[in-house]
Amino acid sequence: MVDYPFLLEELKRILKEKQLKFTAQRELVLKALYEHEGHHSPEEIHRLIQESSPDAKVGIATVYRTLSLLEEEGLADSISFGTEGKRYEIGLKKHHDHLICIRCGKIIEFFDDTIEKRQEEVAKRFDFEMTDHTMKIIGICKECRDNEAK
Numbered sequence: 671m672v673d674y675p676f677l678l679e680e681l682k683r684i685l686k687e688k689q690l691k692f693t694a695q696r697e698l699v700l701k702a703l704y705e706h707e708g709h710h711s712p713e714e715i716h717r718l719i720q721e722s723s724p725d726a727k728v729g730i731a732t733v734y735r736t737l738s739l740l741e742e743e744g745l746a747d748s749i750s751f752g753t754e755g756k757r758y759e760i761g762l763k764k765h766h767d768h769l770i771c772i773r774c775g776k777i778i779e780f781f782d783d784t785i786e787k788r789q790e791e792v793a794k795r796f797d798f799e800m801t802d803h804t805m806k807i808i809g810i811c812k813e814c815r816d817n818e819a820k
């Protein structure tokens with residue numbers, strides 16, 4: 671996992687490049703994402719910031735805009751979550767894919783060598799230069815199934 675000072679320097683560089691101001695509010699979005707492992711909706715990120723920095727007055731619009739910017743620049747990744755929109759996680763993590771529970775919203779990360787290799791082979795078969803991929807397994811987690819069986 672990348673360290674926070676590196677991410678912060680990247681954010682500063684990106685904002686400068688885009689001629690946007692570096693603000694405490696923007697940094698708080700990055701920090702919240704970094705400090706809270708996992709996959710969060712913009713609303714959750716907003717709530718986390720309000721809890722940790724109530725005086726910073728970070729609006730939900732700033733959270734949305736900053737998350738988009740971070741994603742565009744690779745400092746955040748997102749997975750779309752049905753009609754509920756996107757969940758964000760810190761970027762530059764080791765590549766992984768996701769299992770998503772449609773009942774409780776749990777997201778489990780996994781990495782599977784065979785799946786990775788097969789995707790490369792498929793791309794090759796179509797003479798397709800793969801730059802990225804998204805792999806989501808949608809279903810119902812064990813806990814939710816156990817609860818339903820009760």
Ligand SMILES: [Zn+2]
Nearest residue numbers: 771774811814
């Ligand atoms: Zn579940």
Ligand SMILES: [Zn+2]
Nearest residue numbers: 759766768779
């Ligand atoms: Zn993930």
